[in-house]
Amino acid sequence: MLELYHSEPNTFFLKALLVLIEKHVSFTSHYFDPTRFEQFAPGFPRNVESDLHLEREGPVLVHDGAIISSSFFLLEYVAESLPGLDLMPGDAHEHYRAHATGQFLSLQLAPGVCALGCARYLTPALQAREQTPLKASIERIKPQERRAAWQAVIEGYDERALAAARERLKGPVRRVEDALAASPWVAGRAYSIADIDAFAMLRNLPELAPQVVNRAATPRILEFLERVSARAAVREALGFARTAKPEQTFVPGTEPSRWG
Numbered sequence: 001m002l003e004l005y006h007s008e009p010n011t012f013f014l015k016a017l018l019v020l021i022e023k024h025v026s027f028t029s030h031y032f033d034p035t036r037f038e039q040f041a042p043g044f045p046r047n048v049e050s051d052l053h054l055e056r057e058g059p060v061l062v063h064d065g066a067i068i069s070s071s072f073f074l075l076e077y078v079a080e081s082l083p084g085l086d087l088m089p090g091d092a093h094e095h096y097r098a099h100a101t102g103q104f105l106s107l108q109l110a111p112g113v114c115a116l117g118c119a120r121y122l123t124p125a126l127q128a129r130e131q132t133p134l135k136a137s138i139e140r141i142k143p144q145e146r147r148a149a150w151q152a153v154i155e156g157y158d159e160r161a162l163a164a165a166r167e168r169l170k171g172p173v174r175r176v177e178d179a180l181a182a183s184p185w186v187a188g189r190a191y192s193i194a195d196i197d198a199f200a201m202l203r204n205l206p207e208l209a210p211q212v213v214n215r216a217a218t219p220r221i222l223e224f225l226e227r228v229s230a231r232a233a234v235r236e237a238l239g240f241a242r243t244a245k246p247e248q249t250f251v252p253g254t255e256p257s258r259w260g
Contacts (some may be wrong), residue, residue, distance in 0.1 A: 008249035015072035023084035094188035114253025
């Protein structure tokens, strides 16, 4: 039995939906709202790894009772363990490129994307709620680092921090742009989990950081985003949305202490 616990099809949650849909495997969808802290409700699947993984609120896959967390690990697991489209094609070097790119983008791209998305959309939404019950819910979150990330979202981000986040995006964005100059896809000659991973995190940047991702600076990334957006799996994944604008749903993401 295959079950996916996910939120709106954006960032980490979009990755998980896409890889399962690309594989054409049947799964049970369990939607939850992380901004309402439904991931802490009784019965939500968890283990030590899912509680401590760096993305914190990301998707959880349950396969015959086994809990898989951390979105790139989830991509690897699905690619290697389930039948369907080969999402780790190519030779050993291309496999290495896929793994290395996923690790790099998880630590260098995802934090900035989440910070910018939270600042624009999640902070105003949380600040508009009744603060006493909201802060009481956050005080119950464990571990401390996970709780601190939500507290930081409520407090808001100053412009200096956001400018630094945009500046840090330039390195990973350039890496993807250069990779697409060398091959049709991020990790080589064929579509792979590296493309799912990069697409899910990059697709928001033309709006969140237009000075970093734009037609002049990153033409290959924009063409890549258009190419992947046209895939049937993307359209199907976006159909899991329960809000009108899933691209505006963000969670704190990877620990800032790992990329500051």
